[in-house]
Amino acid sequence: xxxxxxxxxxxxxxxxxxxxxxxxxxxxxxxxxxxxxxxxxxxxxxxxxxxxxxxxxxxxxxxxxxxxxxxxxxxxxxxxxxxxxxxxxxxxxxxxxxxxxxxxxxxxxxxxxxxxxxxxxxxxxxxxxxxxxxxxxxxxxxxxxxxxxxxxxxxxxxxxxxxxxxxxxxxxxxxxxxxxxxxxxxxxxxxxxxxxxxxxxxxxxxxxxxxxxxxxxxxxxxxxxxxxxxxxxxxxxxxxxxxxxxxxxxxxxxxxxxxx
DNA sequence: ATGCCGAATAGGATTCGA
Numbered sequence: 001x002x003x004x005x006x007x008x009x010x011x012x013x014x015x016x017x018x019x020x021x022x023x024x025x026x027x028x029x030x031x032x033x034x035x036x037x038x039x040x041x042x043x044x045x046x047x048x049x050x051x052x053x054x055x056x057x058x059x060x061x062x063x064x065x066x067x068x069x070x071x072x073x074x075x076x077x078x079x080x081x082x083x084x085x086x087x088x089x090x091x092x093x094x095x096x097x098x099x100x101x102x103x104x105x106x107x108x109x110x111x112x113x114x115x116x117x118x119x120x121x122x123x124x125x126x127x128x129x130x131x132x133x134x135x136x137x138x139x140x141x142x143x144x145x146x147x148x149x150x151x152x153x154x155x156x157x158x159x160x161x162x163x164x165x166x167x168x169x170x171x172x173x174x175x176x177x178x179x180x181x182x183x184x185x186x187x188x189x190x191x192x193x194x195x196x197x198x199x200x201x202x203x204x205x206x207x208x209x210x211x212x213x214x215x216x217x218x219x220x221x222x223x224x225x226x227x228x229x230x231x232x233x234x235x236x237x238x239x240x241x242x243x244x245x246x247x248x249x250x251x252x253x254x255x256x257x258x259x260x
Numbered sequence: 261a262t263g264c265c266g267a268a269t270a271g272g273a274t275t276c277g278a
Contacts, residue, residue, distance in 0.1 A: 010267050036268065061268055062276065112278055171278060207265035
């Protein structure tokens with residue numbers, strides 16, 4: 001089972017660039033972030049024509065997540081539990097019925113949190129506390145599940161070309177990194193680091209100042225696997241080349257393959 | 261580098277992103 005995550009930075013803006021990657025990647029399950037679309041306006045046909053079930057959780061203008069699957073889905077839920085007043089569309093879950101076993105899949109778009117300090121950073125940290133609570137609840141079931149998407153967290157200095165430029169940013173502040181580690185340390189495996197070590201691996205390059213041409217990137221899109229899911233991991237890769245194409249997102253896809 | 265670019269909403273200039 002191949003599961004990909006991709007922050008597309010707007011489905012309308014990616015209408016032309018997305019189909020090529022869809023056909024090349026041939027993922028069974030795709031988690032999208034920043035669809036920037038209400039559910040009714042999402043171009044389902046692009047995906048349905050390729051055999052995907054489409055489950056969106058959108059809102060007007062910003063944010064928005066989706067799950068696309070060629071495998072059957074069960075128990076789709078929308079919204080991160082823990083705050084009924086939170087109207088930002090950043091979380092969707094579904095159980096994917098694999099050929100060998102089911103896998104619970106959570107797609108997330110974690111708040112950016114800048115500027116710091118301030119209400120946006122407070123929201124980020126509060127959202128991460130809710131994420132931790134949801135993660136604990138799912139871990140207790142002791143079944144294969146994963147949480148993947150745009151975490152807006154640079155886990156370590158080696159995950160940025162210029163760590164000094166991010167030192168006081170919400171993506172890399174010690175408090176942000178500690179909140180991320182509290183979740184990982186519950187027992188998750190960070191899939192990319194389970195297979196690849198060392199610097200120079202990024203999933204985001206800013207549109208500005210020629211960041212892509214200077215390879216001035218950061219690694220902020222992650223897969224966290226439950227222990228039972230980590231046992232199934234066979235590969236994890238970043239589709240870096242996508243960033244060099246016409247009208248790219250500022251993020252690139254990351255994917256795992258599972259023996260499931 | 262202090263938003264340098266890009267997208268959405270709106271229908272021009274502002275907000276947001278990382």
